[in-house]
Amino acid sequence: MKENTAKSKKSQERSKETKSRILGAAVLLFSQKGYDTTSVSEICTFAGVSKGAFFYHFSTKRALFLELLDNWLLDLEKSMEDIVKTSPNVPDALLNMTGIIKNVTNSSGGKLPLFLQFWSEATRDKEVWKATVSYYKKYRKYFAKIIERGIKEGSFKKVDLNVVSNMIVSFAIGLLLQELISSDEEDWEKLSREGLDMILQMLRG
């Protein structure tokens, strides 16, 4: 009995490791070659796993693609939640979040181009489109909640939550995209911090 549990635990670990090898290979290949031109076979070869193992973990290449983005956005969300929890007030929390932009680019390990391919795919694939729309809605709602908290704590004047949360999300997307293609040309963290500073001034009224 004990031996069986140990065995099953070992096999679970192996399965987890296989899955993360597949995910790692996919990130690399999608970023370098593009999602469209990367095949499941290539991912398997690169990861050193069988096709059977691939399809045990993912029903399709698209399912893998969606899981990659899910993981990435969950990490992002966790970082944002940590910042909110450890900041004394909403304006400070928002300013501290500009540091994430730097982390996202530095630690993405090639995941950022994926972020773009996600959009590209969303315009052609209904499932990917649905997932993308739901992410944006979620982020806009999240920032609306944060701004609302800022109003309640007395940091901000009363503003249209929908307009402001959309402005912040749009600003962040635009910054990320520009940083992605010209990371060395500008100090993006400074630009985002000072841009957000102006938005905060406006919110303070």
Add this chain to the structure above:
Amino acid sequence: MKENTAKSKKSQERSKETKSRILGAAVLLFSQKGYDTTSVSEICTFAGVSKGAFFYHFSTKRALFLELLDNWLLDLEKSMEDIVKTSPNVPDALLNMTGIIKNVTNSSGGKLPLFLQFWSEATRDKEVWKATVSYYKKYRKYFAKIIERGIKEGSFKKVDLNVVSNMIVSFAIGLLLQELISSDEEDWEKLSREGLDMILQMLRG
């Protein structure tokens, strides 16, 4: 002599028409199938032209891709210049520009997904990357010039031109991307107008 000129004029017209047929076919195929998976042969078949004709006009598929974006961005620039010329002051000009977002989406005929593929390609192709970086620089410079004019005409307080122009360009990019994937879910023109209104309030000081 006269006849020759007429002939050459006719052949020039035909050449121009061939080129625009190739460009039209490429927009459609790139948007529907993706840039990576569309071949020159497919573009030729769809446009009803020979490969010889294709390579007479474009050295590579990438050259065609870059020309498509050049044309599109030139149109956008012309629309913006027209608005600046016919607006009584800089704040009005900027507000009138939000109408462009609607036009861009409505009249793009599938060109917007291309806009995304451009970014995607930029992360993998040095030539495309150079072109993209130069476009963003150009737009940021353009908006810096407009804001500077607004300060001179007394509409705005003195602000950091680099920070503000980056904010406006980032905001516009983020809006375009979100509108692209969820055009029916939100009134993007209203969101962009009201967002810009807040930015203008801040610039007025």
